[in-house]
Amino acid sequence: MLILITLGILDKNAPIDIFDPAHIRYGSVLGRIGLATFIGAILYLNFSFTQRIYISLITLITYYLCLIFIPVPEYGAGNLTFEGNLVGWFDRNFMPGKLKQGTYDELALLTQFPAICLTIFGTIAGDILLRNYASLQKLKYLFLFGITGVIAGLVWNLIFPINKHLWSSSFIMLTSGMAFTFLAVFYWIIDIKGYKKWSFFFRVIGVNSLVIYLAVRFINFNYSSELLFSGIYKYAPESWHEVYNALGGFVLVWLFLYFLYRNKIFIKV
Numbered sequence: 001m002l003i004l005i006t007l008g009i010l011d012k013n014a015p016i017d018i019f020d021p022a023h024i025r026y027g028s029v030l031g032r033i034g035l036a037t038f039i040g041a042i043l044y045l046n047f048s049f050t051q052r053i054y055i056s057l058i059t060l061i062t063y064y065l066c067l068i069f070i071p072v073p074e075y076g077a078g079n080l081t082f083e084g085n086l087v088g089w090f091d092r093n094f095m096p097g098k099l100k101q102g103t104y105d106e107l108a109l110l111t112q113f114p115a116i117c118l119t120i121f122g123t124i125a126g127d128i129l130l131r132n133y134a135s136l137q138k139l140k141y142l143f144l145f146g147i148t149g150v151i152a153g154l155v156w157n158l159i160f161p162i163n164k165h166l167w168s169s170s171f172i173m174l175t176s177g178m179a180f181t182f183l184a185v186f187y188w189i190i191d192i193k194g195y196k197k198w199s200f201f202f203r204v205i206g207v208n209s210l211v212i213y214l215a216v217r218f219i220n221f222n223y224s225s226e227l228l229f230s231g232i233y234k235y236a237p238e239s240w241h242e243v244y245n246a247l248g249g250f251v252l253v254w255l256f257l258y259f260l261y262r263n264k265i266f267i268k269v
Contacts, residue, residue, distance in 0.1 A: 001034040001035055001037065001038040002034070003034070003269050004030045004031060004033055004034025004037075004269055005028070005030070005031040005034050005035070007030050007210075007214065007269075008028025008029060008030030008031035008032075008034070009024065009025075009026060009028060009031065011028060011029075011030060011213075011214060011217050012025045012027075012028045013025055014217065014218070021096070021097060022096075022097060022098070023097070023098050024097045024098060025097055025098045025099070025100060025105070026095070026096060026097045026108075027095070027099075027100065027105045027106075027107030027108045028107055029107065029213075030210075030213070031107070032107050032112065032115055034269075035112060035116075036112070036115050036116045036118070036119040037119060039116050039119070040116060040119035040120050040122070040123055043055060043120060043123070044120075044123045049124065049127050052120050052123060052124060053120075053124060055120065056117040056120045056121060059113055059114070059116070059117050060114060060117055060169035060172060060173070061169070063110075063113055063114050063169055064156075064160050064168075064169045066086060066110075067080065067085060067086050067087065067160075067166070067168075068160070070086050072084055072085070072086055072089045073089070075089075080161065080163070080166065082101065082103055082104065082165075083103050085104070085166060086110070087104055087108075087110045087111055087166055088103050088104030090108075090109055090110050091103075091104045091105050091108040091109060091110070092104070094109060095108045095109050101165070104165075106164070106165045106166075106167070111166065111167040114167040114168070114169060114171075114172045115167055115172075117172050117176075118172050118175065118176055121145075121149075121176040121179070121180070122179075124145065125142065125145070125179070125180060125183055128141045128142060128145075129187070135191065135192050136192070138187065139184055139187060139188055139192065142180050142181075142183055142184035142187060143180070143181065143184045145177070145180040146177050146178070146179075146180030146181030146182075146183075146184055147177065147181065148177065149173050149174065149176045149177020149178070149180055150173075150174055150177035150178060150181065151177070152170075152173040152174075152177070153170045153171065153172075153173035153174025153175070153176075153177055154170075154174065156169060156170035156173060157170040157174070162174055186199075201254075204254065204257050204258050204261045205254070205257055207261060207266050208257050208260050208261070208265075208266060208267060210267065210268070210269060211257070211260065211267050212253060212256075212257055215253075215256070216253065221249040221250075221252045221253050221256075222245055222246065222248075222249040224249070224252055225245050225246075225247075225248030225249040225251075225252055226245055226248075228248065228252075229244065229245065229248040230245070233245065233248075
């Protein structure tokens, strides 16, 4: 958790000015993953399958009730605008450092609670796969959780809008439902049907996902693409140059990851 939080701060602030902490952004994707995984692991070790579901649902309902019924100074209760929502007010008053959106930060404090629920749902999916069920039974449970989550998210959206910046409860239910559904589909294709070779392209990326997440921040693959491929795509219409250059950068990224894969270099936290 601490390593991911540190890497996240570096990623969002490089070059980081350690002598001016007030202008450092402390919220980050990596930090969120680290904290959510840490809390999720503690809950996994101490609470049952069913208890974790209840914890997630209670947390999401409580989060919804807080944003709807707790009044924000000057804006009142239930205001979900950028300036008037409870999350933004809490960030401005209690989150140290710089806020990404100025009036709030989508990766700051209160939004961590629904994000943890998303991670808990991940442990539920893992439990289903680990249980001594028949493959089709596992598939049925994954689809059941997936469809339930999508429907719950869409229905909840009617009173609590699906919103990525607020990590709204409806957003968590929808995205977790989609994740369960996609997991079910790929479990059926790869594990049940045995179609595995096609996934090699994605496996190369997945085994070093943290590496490439940080590498594209510090290595300019698009500049390398321009040096290597602009002599070819310069004959294409100019409006397509940026597209071809981005595609070339993506190829270089994958080849970099493939080099790590072939040499069995897998960097994890």
